[in-house]
Amino acid sequence: MAERRVIPLSRPEPPNAEPGIAISGLHLSRSGRALLRGVSLTLGHTGITALLGPNGAGKSLLLRAIAGIIPPDAGEINLAPRLAHPALVFQKPVLLRRSARANLAHALKLAGVPRAARPARISDLLEQCDLTALAASPARSLSGGEQQRLAMARALAGDPALLLLDEPTASLDPKATAAIEAITLRAAGRGVKVILVTHDRAQAERLAGDVVFLHKGRAVEHAPAPRFFSTPASAEAQAYLEGRLIL
Amino acid sequence: MSAFREAIAEAAGLIVRADADFLEIVALSAQVTGLAVLIACAIGFPLGALLAVGRFRGRGALSLAVSAAMGLPPVVVGLVLYMLLSRAGPLGVLGLLYTPTAMVIAQVVLVTPIIAALTRQVVEDLDAEYSETLRALRATRAQAMGTLLWEARPALVTAALAGLGRAMAEVGAVMIVGGNIDHLTRVMTTAIALETSRGELALALALGIVLLVASLAINAALMGLRQRIGEPAHG
Ligand SMILES: Nc1ncnc2c1ncn2[C@@H]1O[C@H](COP(=O)(O)OP(=O)(O)O)[C@@H](O)[C@H]1O
Ligand SMILES: [Mg+2]
Numbered sequence: 001m002a003e004r005r006v007i008p009l010s011r012p013e014p015p016n017a018e019p020g021i022a023i024s025g026l027h028l029s030r031s032g033r034a035l036l037r038g039v040s041l042t043l044g045h046t047g048i049t050a051l052l053g054p055n056g057a058g059k060s061l062l063l064r065a066i067a068g069i070i071p072p073d074a075g076e077i078n079l080a081p082r083l084a085h086p087a088l089v090f091q092k093p094v095l096l097r098r099s100a101r102a103n104l105a106h107a108l109k110l111a112g113v114p115r116a117a118r119p120a121r122i123s124d125l126l127e128q129c130d131l132t133a134l135a136a137s138p139a140r141s142l143s144g145g146e147q148q149r150l151a152m153a154r155a156l157a158g159d160p161a162l163l164l165l166d167e168p169t170a171s172l173d174p175k176a177t178a179a180i181e182a183i184t185l186r187a188a189g190r191g192v193k194v195i196l197v198t199h200d201r202a203q204a205e206r207l208a209g210d211v212v213f214l215h216k217g218r219a220v221e222h223a224p225a226p227r228f229f230s231t232p233a234s235a236e237a238q239a240y241l242e243g244r245l246i247l
Numbered sequence: 248m249s250a251f252r253e254a255i256a257e258a259a260g261l262i263v264r265a266d267a268d269f270l271e272i273v274a275l276s277a278q279v280t281g282l283a284v285l286i287a288c289a290i291g292f293p294l295g296a297l298l299a300v301g302r303f304r305g306r307g308a309l310s311l312a313v314s315a316a317m318g319l320p321p322v323v324v325g326l327v328l329y330m331l332l333s334r335a336g337p338l339g340v341l342g343l344l345y346t347p348t349a350m351v352i353a354q355v356v357l358v359t360p361i362i363a364a365l366t367r368q369v370v371e372d373l374d375a376e377y378s379e380t381l382r383a384l385r386a387t388r389a390q391a392m393g394t395l396l397w398e399a400r401p402a403l404v405t406a407a408l409a410g411l412g413r414a415m416a417e418v419g420a421v422m423i424v425g426g427n428i429d430h431l432t433r434v435m436t437t438a439i440a441l442e443t444s445r446g447e448l449a450l451a452l453a454l455g456i457v458l459l460v461a462s463l464a465i466n467a468a469l470m471g472l473r474q475r476i477g478e479p480a481h482g
Contacts, residue, residue: 069382088383094376097398106394110384154384 020045020083020193021066021162026075028061028217035061036072037217043210045080048184048194050208050225052201054240057214059197063088063164066195079162083193086162091170093151095139100131100150103139104157111158121157129153129183145176152183163187165196169203181207201241205229213237250448257449262456269453276434279347279421280414283354287414288407291359295366295406296392300374310367316360324356325423332424345426350434353420358410365406369399401476405469412465415458 021043028036036058043049051059064070066077067088079086096103104125108118126132129149134142139150148168155163165184169177184207188194198204204211204225211228213221215236223233232238261269297303298310330336332344332352343349373395381391396403418436425432427441435454442451 064379067383069379085385090379090383094380096394107384110386110390158385 017045018080019043019078020080021195022076022078023066024076026062026065026077027073028058028065028070029073035217036065039075039214039217039219041212041219041222043195043212044193045082046188046191046193047209048188048196048207050204050211051195051197051214052199052204052211052237052240053214055199058217059214060166062214063166063195063197067164083162085158085160086164087155087158087160088164089148089151089155089166089168091167093147095142095147095150095154097140098138099136100139100142101126101135103150103154107154107157113157125153125157128156128186130179143176145172145179148172148176148180149183152180156183156187160192162193162195165194167197167199170199177203201229213240215240254448254452258452258456261449261453266453269450271430272433272435272438272454273457275347275432276415276436279350279434280354280411283351283414284358284407284411286351286355287358287362287410288403290355291362291406291410292366292396292403293392294359295363295368296370296396298363298367299370300378300388300392300395302388313360313363313367317364319357319360320419321353321357321417322419322423324353325420328353328356328420328424344424345428345432347425347432349424350421350432353424354414354417357417357420358414361413362406362410365409366396366399366403369402369406370395373398401472405472405476408465408469408472412462415461415465 019042021041023039023041026036026039027034039058039062051062053059061070065072066079067086068077069088096106098106101122104122105118108121109115113121122135123132126135129152131146131149131153134146139147142150152168163184168184169180172180181203184194184196188207194207196204196207208225211221211223211225212219213228213232213234213236215234221228221232221234221237228237229241232241260266294313298306298313328349329344331338332341332349333339334344343352370392374391377395377398378391381394386394416436418440421432421434422437422440425434425437427433427437433441435458439451439454439458442448442454
């Protein structure tokens with residue numbers, strides 16, 4: 001909690017500034033089922049936004065749509081130019097069957113970083129994610145927490161201004177979770193906009209400046225984190241926070 | 248019975264003495280087969296990856312054609328190539344009929360579909376695992392293909408070995424387009440067929456032993472590799 005105050009939750013922006021992320025009327029169906037049903041949202045240029053909601057609410061789909069890896073059926077997602085190249089981290093990292101270092105080298109190559117600049121960037125990323133001692137280890141032999149730290153390092157390789165995290169700590173123990181949270185907070189502290197899907201209410205309270213509550217493919221509530229957790233406006237969010245099963 | 252025993256003794260002699268004719272045939276076999284498999288890999292790996300993750304018209308048809316080509320009867324491949332390469336054929340001017348080059352071409356035709364089909368399967372499986380991650384890293388389709396091929400390398404070695412096994416054991420096509428000419432296009436399989444039909448069992452046996460050992464070695468390597476691929480954390 002104490003750490004949160006260190007993070008600028010919303011940088012002072014000039015009045016009438018363009019939003020960082022503007023989503024309007026987003027629809028997505030698969031095999032006849034409407035999975036996202038008119039999501040409209042406006043998010044800032046910086047800070048950590050938590051995306052909460054019950055299983056199957058469409059959180060992962062929304063995140064992938066923002067990442068641009070699934071095209072929506074209708075609606076628009078407008079990213080400020082600064083945020084145009086988001087990075088994405090999944091609950092289960094898929095690492096290449098190479099060393100940790102080589103995984104980062106590969107990501108840097110895809111990000112178009114010139115070969116000569118890569119070694120320094122790799123050292124920096126390994127350092128940031130506390131992986132320096134594991135640089136030469138085969139990525140697939142690392143522990144779950146180490147693999148996810150490497151996935152975070154890989155996501156940061158392209159120096160993204162928007163970081164999309166899909167339940168990055170859902171399979172991790174508390175210590176590994178704390179490491180991922182620290183990396184996330186440091187990135188946010190540098191001005192990286194973060195959208196964090198989480199099931200962990202306490203994590204959202206620790207990290208997020210604002211909360212979007214998604215239910216059955218709709219964004220039913222978007223509020224500053226303290227207000228969301230103390231006095232949720234929607235019945236769905238109230239039920240969710242009270243731990244009642246909502247369907 | 249004693250004729251057989253004599254032949255076996257003579258075959259052993261050929262191998263132990265490293266008989267020149269015997270070695271020449273083994274060497275030509277190795278060259279033709281090795282070169283054919285290299286070329287088949289150079290075509291089959293990217294073709295397989297393209298069939299797995301490419302987005303282009305006719306992909307389904309091409310995929311089907313490659314699968315069907317896996318079962319091509321070698322003698323038919325030989326016959327068609329013969330017609331193409333013979334003096335009267337459209338490629339007759341190249342003068343390739345009855346040369347080792349023609350044999351390489353025949354084996355490439357036979358082996359490329361096997362390697363491409365196996366590659367397609369492996370890359371498809373890997374793509375299911377990697378595609379979201381690669382898209383999130385904004386890999387182009389070509390970069391994704393390259394990454395998947397590199398990740399698939401242990402399985403690609405097995406594909407190449409499977410191709411090597413087929414090429415080495417093949418007799419019908421190389422017989423037709425190579426002509427089984429002594430000191431020029433005689434390889435292990437065609438020599439065995441000829442020598443056996445002539446009742447000259449010693450050379451046939453000696454070559455048969457080499458062929459057998461080579462194919463056992465290939466299969467052992469395949470089994471070893473399969474085990475390694477089965478392990479979760481290789482490389
Ligand atoms: N490709 C797909 N085809 C059909 N249904 C899908 C597909 N992807 C996700 N869904 C469904 O969409 C709903 C929302 O999925 P998801 O965004 O993963 O939920 P969550 O909020 O738990 O992350 C789920 O009911 C899921 O089964
Ligand atoms: Mg999800």
